Amino acid sequence: MIETERLCFARGVVLREEDEASLLLVPEGAIFLNGTAAAIANLIDGKRTFAEIVEVLSEQFSEERERVAADAREFIERLRASGVLA
Amino acid sequence: NKVKSGWEKPDFKHVPLGAVT
Numbered sequence: 001m002i003e004t005e006r007l008c009f010a011r012g013v014v015l016r017e018e019d020e021a022s023l024l025l026v027p028e029g030a031i032f033l034n035g036t037a038a039a040i041a042n043l044i045d046g047k048r049t050f051a052e053i054v055e056v057l058s059e060q061f062s063e064e065r066e067r068v069a070a071d072a073r074e075f076i077e078r079l080r081a082s083g084v085l086a
Numbered sequence: 087n088k089v090k091s092g093w094e095k096p097d098f099k100h101v102p103l104g105a106v107t
Contacts, residue, residue, distance in 0.1 A: 024098075028102060028103055029100065029101050029102040029103040029104070030100075030101050030103075031098045031099070031100050031101070032098060032099045032101060033096075033097075033098050034094065034096060034097045034098070035094065036093060036094050036095070036096040036097075037096035037097055037098050039096075040096055057093075061092065061093040062092075063092065063093035067093065068093060071093070071095050071096055072096065075095075075096040075097075075098075078098070079098075082100060
């Protein structure tokens with residue numbers, strides 16, 4: 001169940017933040033993130049659960065938890081499909 | 087810190103290793 005899952009990046013994945021963009025460096029290339037994707041990536045530390053990440057984002061962006069959770073869940077599943085998550 | 091701009095759908099673009107370099 002994703003709500004209680006502690007999310008962390010796969011081995012070899014590095015989050016890099018530059019002035020112009022945030023990106024995940026992966027062995028086969030790079031993944032360029034938009035603002036909210038970068039905010040999520042910054043919270044993926046192997047300690048926080050998905051629910052805790054959603055809580056932080058909802059507060060940070062002053063947005064309804066349900067909307068943040070739905071969008072974040074879809075994003076996480078896409079990352080997982082890309083092999084970026086452990 | 088709270089972010090002033092609103093929430094947008096998180097998105098990413100996967101770019102294969104190449105001329106990323």
